[in-house]
Amino acid sequence: MKAGKLAALGAALLIGAAPAWAEAPSAAPGAARIADTATDEARLMALFRDDARREDALDPLALIYRGTAPDPAALRRLFTDSQLRAQRGSVIQSLALLRRIDRRRLGAERQISYDVFLAAKREEAEWLRPDSIALTAVRPFNHFGGLHIEFPSLMAKDGAVKYEDSADYRTNLALIRAFPTVLDNAVARFRQGLASGVVESRLTTANMIAQIDALLAQSPEQSPFYSPVREFSAGIAASEQPALRAAYGAAIRDEVLPAYRRLRAFLNDEYLPAAREQVGIAAMKGGPGLYRRYAGRQTTLPVEPEVIHQLGLAEVARIQTGMDQVKRELGYGGTLKSFFDVIRTDPRYHPKTREELARGFAEAARQVDALVPQYFSRLPKTRLAIEPYPAYREKFEAGGSYNQGAPDGSRPGVFFYNTFDLPSRFLTGITTLYLHEGAPGHHFQISLAQEDASLPDFQRFGGNNAYVEGWALYAETLGYPMGFYKDPLQHWGTLDDEMLRAMRLVVDTGLHAKGWSREQAIDYMLANSGMGKSDATAEVERYIAWPGQALSYKIGALTIQRLRKKAETALGPRFDIRAFHDQVLGSGALPLPILEAKIDRWIAARKAG
Template sequence: MNFYNIVRVSVVAALLGTSCLPAAAVSPPPARTSAVTNEDERLLALFRDDQRREQAIDPLGMLYRTGKSDPALLRQVFTDNPVRALNKSVKLSLSALKKIDRAKLSPERQISYDVFLYDKTEEAFWLRPDMLALTQVTPLDHFGGLHIQFPSLMAKGSAVSYDNVADYEDALAVDRAFPFVLDNAVVRFRQGLDSGVVTSRLTTANMIAQIDGLLAQPIEDSPFYSPVRDFPDTVPMSERTRLQKAYFAAIRDEIYPAYRRLRAFLNDEYLPAAREQVGILGMKGGPGLYRHLIEQQTTLPLEPEAIYQLGLSEVARIQREMDVVRKEMGYGEGDLRSFFDTMRSDPKFHPKTKEELANGFSAVGHRVDELVPLFFNHVPRTKLLIQPYPAYREKYEAGGSYNQGAPDGSRPGIFFYNTYDLPSRFLTGIDTLYLHEGAPGHHFQISLAQENTALPDFQRFGGNNAYVEGWALYAETLGYEMGFYKDPMQHWGTLDDEMLRAMRLVVDTGIHFKGWTRDQAIDYMLSNSGMGRSDATAEVERYIAWPGQALGYKIGALTIQRLRKKAETELGPKFDIRAFHDQVLMSGALPLPILEAKIDRWIASQKG
């Protein structure tokens, strides 16, 4: 995953209760070329105006990309002031966009126009009072909540720079503003209690457990304290003790007490009133909201029943392929379901040590680096690190995820892998997980967009779930052409991961449209794949917390695969995989209808 699971949080996400990419910081306009028109300049000026307004209310987006933030702005997250300001900004932008003549724009700026119109129309929709009433009153969840993401963001080695005394002072001021965010979240949750719009008991209990885990850490082991456990040489010895005392006091007297207040509220007031039914259809206004979330997460107006049936079809297709690979692995007796049990129980399919996982991912990374020139014209400048999740996060995380690096390449991207409950992890999934979360998956797509300063910032840093996760799942399929899946073990692993994405279509709609229970969803995943119970449980609880998000993977990947097949069929020997990947990647994360229109234009141009 992004969020982008990578979970990337912006003020829009915080305000609206949705997971989306950070709004862009202001940067210089794209370089002028001979193709730039006067209408292009007007459009770019509109983009800059929109960015300035949204940056003024986006402390989290600023923090992700610059490592700095305004504590006063951060204190307003989950309050009405930035909601009103954002609503006003969106209306101004849509009004100004109507005055731009799209036909007079250069081809690349026409794409920018289309994406901007799509984005602003989406923002306007989710800022409607009826939508806010259903979203902003559930400000946190156990999968993407700021209560668990913010400590990681402020930890040393993440987005914030700790290069000198001033950096430490600035970060401490941001840390000290965070308790206000947690208190504001309680206010939002109480509004939901009053209106009857509440999250599930399961999600609430998981949040409580996460807070317990964080508070159980001695202050010196807290991610908030990590910046002062060791210092760069640029911080004088005379300042280090003072900074350590200041960080310790802020955690002890402000941050941890705020977490305790949040925990007490969730446990004593909210949990008894939270809904028993895990699916969003059990929430007031939930069924209608789910349809809107499907379109938000897939960029397509799909019906839940159609998605459910597509999922069943994909599950059946992948199982047929699995049965072939099972026999290639030497397990000709029995059936597929019994082989799933073998996969879960036989130690040879599971890592014995954390180092075994680390070495496996490192080896795949080296092989991918060697093969990349055959498939891509452009490679990110940003480096990619491979690391295990921090211990306080691993229990509630998926098998892997990606954290984006800095746009200028000064901070690397990180592929995180999970070492919690090693017997539940699989050696068979090493290749495909790296291709998805690392290269050429999330790391290529996110880094190439960020590094492309010819794009407006909302294309560099923005995006949608179906494209981002669809690309990463498509990247897994490149493992066939790269030769990774000639090994039946790794072939099984990629089919197992593809099965996960197919099952998501069934399970997400099962939970939120058909009324499945948590245990029913877990049992379905265990019956139709070889995944371990820990992974299945974490996956299902993620879908419960984040309705619709899991649909984007398969919908996006199938779209990109279909577009590639169309290009291969129509272009024949003129088709160049590297040029196709340029077309998919080099305009940023496009809504799927806009991506398809771009590919169609490219195919037509190549024919000529």
């Protein structure tokens, strides 16, 4: 299917009604107060604030990511029925209040906010239906981004929370002490899945056990949870340090590590023997329909797995044509498939040391910083740091990722790169990986949204993968006009990364809709790209753990590229790349149909002006 038809599939995204159970009576709690506000726009913003207040109380992890410590009691409610009931009640209330507001009387930006909010609440309502919960809540996490491995990073000294004074230390200690309850709640959810026959794969379960083993192999003093008291912040008096050190050590030794041991014993002794052998979600009870819903959520479009599979095959063939040309520029006359083996094995394409990777990313950052003002009129205030993954995480991570900074700029965004198994890392991918994860990719998009206080919180901090990952992949293509890909080594790298996103369309649908095995998926990626086996394995195991997410990159990027082409054609000499980027980035992460409607209005206004 051509890229131009993909976004058109989303035209009906906002047409369907919310499920019947979510249609609350108009007299929802708080409705009268908001209904009495003077204007529709004021009532809408009051609704957004009210919803954000309720959502913050129900999503302690979001608060932690934003650098705010939540109530430990809210953390303890994760993975419980009481939390689900509260989430349902909040969605019902917000939909009822939204029906009282006349969209036609709103300004253009607030109409976008209305549309995004409505789409988000309808999606939440769908995923909170009992039939959805029965397939999702009983699988609380797996090895990719699971809370068992993510929470230690969040609470570490260099994580998301602040350790500036003794109050911070004691507040964060209370969160650490609440975390064992969260792990026990997760075990209870996994048990429900065992009873209903809705279980994770043996692969993801074995990987979780390995991750827990890596954490348990550390002494309490080596734990990420202990890092705040290994080296205290300057604001902590020497007289306070012994008591804090003892309290953190006791919490880790007596509460946190025993909870990890309980989780590990359950997963290994009870869950693993019952986990499903097949890795694809279609092999799970209720899986085929669930995969279609995952694909729709991740792309914000009503897509069909077979259509996406065929699009992926076409993109793979197109990119291979470009690869064949760059291969010749690199002085190789053999077949493309044989060059993939050369790329994997020739030492000149791989870093010899971790320091070599660090220098490469630092140089890419310097070059990008010099050029971005030509393409962007607004730059983030939040600083971008470049760091390797911590050793306990790197084996299970992709080649790179981004952690958002604090909205006030007090904590930088972090581009993490992977130094595990250096012979499988590539010097060719340095530029494109930095453009994607760092600037102007995730760091620009996420930071600019967070820093814009005029946006409602759900636009500042929320989003969807099709937009977020689509933007980051689109950002890679800016390396062409910036001149980075005149170097055939880096040109090969960006084609190889684009190939990865095209292969994702094939492999994700292959795994979850066509019954592919893990080995079949890895073999496909190795046969059609120059990526190393470690990367291919990590990628495939990520797709297994996160069905549908891998579809978002290419679908989102193709949509943004198509919208830019539409604007360039319609506006001719009036087209301004910086103004176009302002429009794409200026309202937070939008569902693709809403983004397209916004760009269409901008094109019409520029033509009229």
